[in-house]
Amino acid sequence: MQSIVIREHGGPEVLRVEALPDPKPSYKEVVVNVAAIGVNYMDVGTREGYARGNTTLPLTPGVEGAGTVIAVGADVTCLKVGDRVAWYFVWGSYSEQIVAPASALVPLPDDIDFETAAGLMMQGLTASHLVFETFAIGPGKTALVHSAAGGVGLLVTQMIKLLGGRSIGRVSNNEKIEAAQSAGANAVITSTAQGFADEVLLLTEGEGVNVAYDGSGATTFWGSVAALGYHGVLAYYGPLFAPLKPIDVTDLPKSIHVTYPIVMHHVRTRSDLLRRTKQLFDWVRAGDLKVKIGGRYSLADAAQAHRDLQSRRTIGKLLLFPGDHERHEFGRANDELPPRDRKEANA
Structure with missing residues (x-):
């Protein structure tokens, strides 16, 4: 699988694509095929070496995203292969696949697309x-x-x-x-x-x-x-x-x-996580809460996403997309696309 790997702390240029072994689930873990990844200022801190938590090199940054379960480990009962899920905090999310505790993943309703979920989880819960x-x-x-x-x-x-x-x-x-x-x-x-x-x-x-x-x-x-x-x-x-x-x-x-x-x-227990994300999904479903996507980038362009984020010129949420999950106009906000392309980008 393709992942962003940091081997030294520094500027956006240290974000490089590397091929890593496909992950395998352990006890109470699942593997997810990642469809969309949220870009956060936490990722900048991880890259530069001053974020709390995951700073041991080499590492894959990113904590937020959405995708589809492709493998489950022993004693996982709340999820199955094929389930659509989202997460707000799983280290190593700048990747085509992640392995995550099942308890960290939220089932994604069919009427909430991957883009919206990846743009909503961390910042919506915040x-x-x-x-x-x-x-x-x-x-x-x-x-x-x-x-x-x-x-x-x-x-x-x-x-x-x-x-x-x-x-x-x-x-x-x-x-x-x-x-x-x-x-x-x-x-x-x-x-x-x-x-x-x-x-x-x-x-x-x-x-x-x-x-x-x-x-x-x-x-x-x-x-x-x-x-x-x-x-x-x-x-x-x-x-x-x-x-x-x-x-x-x-x-x-x-x-x-x-x-x-x-x-x-805010989400100390899994029941809290499910309850709070349900509120967010309900607001989105009702049209009361809108997630503005301010930029779309391929996984390989993670460095540019970081540059744009730190420039303070962007509006809304920036997303990364690994592989060829969907057709996207990278680097452009969805509302900048013509109506037909906008519909296809969210298909």
Whole structure:
């Protein structure tokens, strides 16, 4: 099978395709033929050598995807050969095949395509964690959403609207305003890393927001603090962008709360995983939650996907496709295709 292998940490150029032995399932494991792979900033951290967890070289990066079960190990009763599945955290997902614990895989409904699933699992569960458990969004609550045109940001913004809350989206340039507005943002501000707090306070008549969802790292941390109202919550979930220096908690104003949400804490058990993903699939099925695919790449073009992701110019989710599972227009967003090609790309 073909896989991306990293033999030294570094830039995108260290992502190289190699032929590896086909995996075999062990006890309570299955082998999946991968159809689509989600690209995440975690993968950048893995590549550069500062992500937590899997950093022993050589390694295959990637944690998210969707595909079809092709082999099952002993004592696997919840899945069978031919089942369509998706996952949000299985190391080594930049590959044509993966071996995974059966408990990590979610059965994929027939009316949810592989692209949508691969674009939804990690960032959808992250967004779900942010709006349900990190801070319970509802009527009368206002949120600041950083990177509102990114994969997580677009999903968080849609969920806030679904739950009756209001959102202020922050995007890095004017080209991203429409995407945030289309996702349901009540207001959108354009800012790199500075100056947004004053705009937020103006939009909230000096009250500040109830919660700031900040996946932009240290460069926006103190701005998010300033944008919060009394007893507000700063959900800081993006430390890989720029590590935060130690802070003195007595410098935090307005009795605010600072939290570091981790998606695994949202789905600690398999029943949690199945319940939370069912909610996501139900929203997608009803047309209430849309996954915007911002770029499609062959597995061999993983390096370019990483370059585009780190450029901060992309909108939505980037996906990789191994082999010849389907016909795709690599490097182009689905909504940039003519209608006929768009339908074929999702066939």
